[in-house]
Amino acid sequence: MTGDFLAIGELGRKTDTKVETIRYYERIGLLAAPRRTPGNYRAYGPEHLNRLSFIRRSRDLGFSLDQVRALLGLADQRDRSCDAVDAIAKEHRAEVDRKIADLRALRRELDSMIDQCRCGTVADCRIIEALSPTAPAAS
Numbered sequence: 001m002t003g004d005f006l007a008i009g010e011l012g013r014k015t016d017t018k019v020e021t022i023r024y025y026e027r028i029g030l031l032a033a034p035r036r037t038p039g040n041y042r043a044y045g046p047e048h049l050n051r052l053s054f055i056r057r058s059r060d061l062g063f064s065l066d067q068v069r070a071l072l073g074l075a076d077q078r079d080r081s082c083d084a085v086d087a088i089a090k091e092h093r094a095e096v097d098r099k100i101a102d103l104r105a106l107r108r109e110l111d112s113m114i115d116q117c118r119c120g121t122v123a124d125c126r127i128i129e130a131l132s133p134t135a136p137a138a139s
Helices: 008-015 019-027 046-060 065-075 083-115 126-131
Strands: none
Touching: 008 019, 008 046, 019 046, 046 065, 065 083, 083 126
């Protein structure tokens, strides 16, 4: 594509985003629909590249689509206080902390199962026993 405009494939390559994901973001309103060429191809401008890069970075950091939508809305209000942005980031950090705690508990349970393994036969395997639906829940 010529000029300052990108075809959807080029936009996808520049942002490491699949074409179908770009179309999805358009459908749900995160990314504005681009203008069309005379041949009816999508013609994305620098604003699309910047916005999609913002969306991708936010998603890479684990923000939900609703949080990304809120962040985008706030990013468009440059003179506003960033208190709302901070609140969204703090809420997300709390979610990450909960997930980390859950993963640490999972790690302890797996360590316990592995430590109990006697490395005998599968018939006597403590890991298989712990995974069995009749096994008592570990505490």
